Amino acid sequence: MALLRRDSLITRQLLRLVLLHTAWEVGSGQVRYSVPEESKHGTFVGRLAQDLGLEVAELVSRMFRMVSKGRRDYFEVNLQNGVLFVNSRVDREELCGQSPLCAIDLEVIVDKPLRIFHVQVEIQDINDNAPVFSVNEQNLSIAESLTLPGSRFPLEGASDADIGTNSLLTYKISSSENFIVEEETKEKTKSLVLVLKKPLDREEIPAHHLLVTAIDGGKPELTGTVQLVITVLDANDNAPIFNQSVYQIKLLENAPNGTLVIKLNATDMDEGINKNISYSFTNHMPQTIKKNFRIEQNTGEIRVKGNIDFEHMTLFEIQVEAKDKGNPPLVGHCKVLIDVLDVNDNAPELAVTSLSLSVREDSPPGTVVALVSVSDRDSGDNGKVTCSIPPNLPFQLVSTFKNYHSLVLAEAVDRERVSEYKILVTARDEGAPSLSASSSILVPIADVNDNAPAFPQPVYTVFVKENNPPGAHLFSVSASDPDLRENAFVSYSVVERSVGEQQPLSSYISVHSESGHIYAVQPFDYEELQVLQFQVSARDAGFPSLCGNVTVQLFVLDENDNAPAVSPPGSGRGSPGPELVPLSAGAGHVVGKIRAVDADSGYNAWLRYEVQEPGAAGPFRVGVYSGEISTTRALEETDGPSQRLVILVRDHGEPALSATATVSLSLVESPQAVKWDSRQRGGSEGPLVDMNVSLMIAICSVSGLFVLVIVVYVGLRCHPGPEVMCEPGKATVVCSSEVGSWSYSQRQSRNLCVGESTAKNDLMVFSPNFPNSAENGEHEKLQGAQVSLT
Known part of the structure; x- marks a missing residue:
């Protein structure tokens, strides 16, 4: 009978273990192995790489690693063949105690791409x-x-x-x-x-x-x-009897010392001394019971003596005996079962494993940053733990397996906005009141080259005087890059192009690659180049590198480096001879005109004519701005047979430059010729210009044309001209006067020849274009036209 009962009990326990094992196998969804306890080092457990679908040759390159939560390294993987083997002795009783199921959970992590596998090794009991x-x-x-x-x-x-x-x-x-x-x-x-x-x-x-x-x-x-x-x-034939053989008591853990658990009562039918009862624990009580409880000998009260911890012991079985004082004494027995009730007295435990030192700012959402495992020694709702992180962070916690979570990237991050994140992971149980634990994870963001160098303004305007020394520092540009290290190291270069007649830009300017300083390679000549527009490129050292450009407009400012050049209008019309001025000429009679030009611009090219020795001019004078030589009074025979005039032509530059022209005049009864002797800065003589017979016709023509020019000029002043862009080949200059300075202007020079002896003054016309409103986006320009009437 006892054997049948034992077999039935064994069958029921085996059936329960099979059902539990089947449910666990269906619900786990992971690779699972089993190995007997006490297995020696090197014992084969399973072909882990093959079962996970991994190539053995890639285990090292993909940084194969295995994590065991809160356990010693009981198992190890041979990276040469992918075999999981026993690394150290496993004692199931030490590891899991009396738990019917004993298993070690392992996390297998590989990179490139990052994958996480869950492996469970069941420790089989041996006898x-x-x-x-x-x-x-x-x-x-x-x-x-x-x-x-x-x-x-x-x-x-x-x-x-x-x-x-x-x-x-x-x-x-x-x-x-x-x-x-x-x-x-x-x-x-x-x-x-x-x-x-x-x-x-x-x-x-x-x-x-x-x-x-x-x-x-x-x-x-x-x-x-x-x-x-x-x-x-x-003798003594009546033993004490308890009112029930088994007492069941529920007791909260952490009950304070002296707490009454139960008061037992036994009765004895005998009389006298045989009826007196004393209570005690049986002699064979375990030390854990004697350590946590005590019984009052006379009253039968069982009270708490030590620390009652549900996590250490959930059930206490106490054997109590009641002994009378007969001779011999008789004993009654009962059993007290104390169920310890769990109290939420254990906070959750957090373990964080970081997978990498930093997260690249171009990492895609879903990138795993860290592994978080939580546990709670309590049971029931007191042991159910939820994990959370603060809101408004580009990260989220994803539950992966049982109490394991992965901290993953939820959205794109930008290192230039936030360089690192300090994430507080909080684990909270569902007890009342709930307990929590937290751990901080510092996630630095690694820089990638996602920002091109940027200049603070799109266009730089630079003014440089001509005749600058070679290698002179003209200007500096500076670009900033919010990236780090080599991604923010900026080098500068000029975007090469041709200037003028296929001249390379590098023959005019150069840029220092590190500082951004712009230097002149050669002196600038305003008469050849008025404006130089080019682009400077700033490139970082990232991979791939990024660059940004800026436009530099370099305006060459005119200096008075060209003296006036005198060109007699009569050269090339035959041999020059002495000029015979008729004695009958009255006051104001024009006998000739000196024409001079200056390669400079503005006031540097505005010429002034005067007789070098006014006392020797006699009855003649020269127009201050026209260069016309005319009589100041009627000629007389006492004026002599000839006159020699030295005309000084001077510009308005600082310092002023000049040239001279020598004119020889002969006083006769009839006009013959005028000889022009020109010297520039004390230079050689030029031919004389003959007076045209049709002088009167030319004067009338010039007068009519002058009136027409005045009308056109007035019309242009009333109607603004078109916008002029600064491009290579179009001379953009800076004009200045004695009454102030003007902004950028477009210089147009026209020589209108209306006669050789017309008594008219030079006309200097400047037509400024005032800037329009900021809404239409037009730039401020000023046009000027210099018209010389000769």
């Missing part, structure tokens, strides 16, 4: 622990004759650290006519009892010495023994 009794000898006192057959006496059973069939114990007792041992199941526990088969006779056998053997269900089976000494007592 490596024999049944153990808490004492070597148990003593019982049983009264003779008064104890009826069938009476039951509780014994301290053995314990086995194994699980499953390896921990299923059966008991046998050495040969005896009076006693047998049985196991009885009450509530949640099993008890070993000694059953009396036949009444005792103290006179026949005063003491029984029996050997109780505990046998486990392992293969091979292991055994443990205890010596049972039964003393047969005489």
Whole structure:
């Protein structure tokens, strides 16, 4: 009968383990292996790389690594063949205690691309622990004759650290006519009892010495023994009796010392001293019970003595005996089962594993930044933990497996906006009140070259005087790049192009690659180049490199470096001869005109004519701005047969430059010729210009044309001209006068020849274009026209 009951119990336990294992296998969804406990180092566990679908040759290059939460490195992977093997001894009892399922969870991580696998290794129990009794000898006192057959006496059973069939114990007792041992199941526990088969006779056998053997269900089976000494007592025939054999109590963990658990009450039908009862724990009580509880000998009150911790012990089984004071004393027994109720007294535990030192700012959403594992020693709702991070961060927590979470990138990040993130991960349980724990993760953002160098303005305007020395510093440009290190190291260069008649830009200017300083390669000549527009490129050292451009407009300012050049209008019309001025000429009669030009611009090219020796001019004068030579009065014979005039032509530059022209005049009855002798800065003589016979016709023509020019000029002043862009080949200059300075202007020079002896003044015309409103985006310009009437 006992064997059948034992087989039925084994069958039920095996069925429960199979069902639990099947449910676990279906729900886990991961690679799972099993290995017996106490396996030696190097024991084969499984072909991990093959089962995960990984190439063995890529394990090192993909940074294959394995993480075991809160465990020693029980297992290791051979990176040469991808085999998972036992690294150190595993004791299932030390690792999982009496838990029916013992497994070690592993995280396998590979990079390029990043993947995370979950591996579970089940530790199989082996029968490596024999049944153990808490004492070597148990003593019982049983009264003779008064104890009826069938009476039951509780014994301290053995314990086995194994699980499953390896921990299923059966008991046998050495040969005896009076006693047998049985196991009885009450509530949640099993008890070993000694059953009396036949009444005792103290006179026949005063003491029984029996050997109780505990046998486990392992293969091979292991055994443990205890010596049972039964003393047969005489007389006192009523033992104390408790009102119930088993008491079930619920007690909150962390109950303070002195807390009353239960007050027991036993009664004895005897009288007198045989009725007086004292309470105590049985001698074979485990030390854990004696450490946490105490019993009042006279009252039967059981009170808390130590620290009751649900995480350490969830159920206490206390054997209590009530002994009367008869001679011999009789004993009554009861069992107190104390269920410890969990209190939320353990905060969650956080473990953070960072996968990399930094996150590139171009990392795509979904990039795994760190692994977070949480645990809570409490149970039920007190042990359910949720993880969270602050809102408004470009990260999120993704649950991966059981209590494992991955911190992943939720959206794109920009290092130039936020260079690093300090993320507070908070784990909170569902107890009342709830407890929490937190851990900070510092995530630096690594820079990528995503910003091109930028100049503070799109166009730079530079003014440079002509005749500058070669290598002179003209201007500096500077671009900024918000990236870091080489991504922000900026070098400068000129965007090469041709200037003028296929002259390379590099023959005019150069740019220092590091400082951005712009230097002149050669002196500028305003008469050849008035404006130079070019682009400077700023390029960073990133990969790939990025660049930005800026336009530089370099305006060459005119200097008075060209003296006036005198060109007699009559050269090339035959041989020059002495000029005969008719004696009949009256005051204001024009005898000739000096024409001079200046290669400069503005006031530097505005010419002034005067007689070098006014006292020697006689009856002649020269127009200050026209250069016309005319009489100041009627000529007389006393003026002499000839006159020699030295005309000084001077510009308005600073300092002023000049040239001279010598004119020889002969006074005769009829006009012949005028000889012009020109010197520039004391230079050589030029030919004289003959007076045209049709002088009067030319004067009339010039007068009419002059009136027409005045009308056109007035019309241009009333109607603004078109906008002129600054481009190579169009002379953009800066004009200045004695009454102020003007902005950029377009110079147009026209020589209108209206006669050789017309008495008219030069006309200097400047036509400014005033800037329009800022809404139409036009630039400010000023046009000027210099018209010389000769």
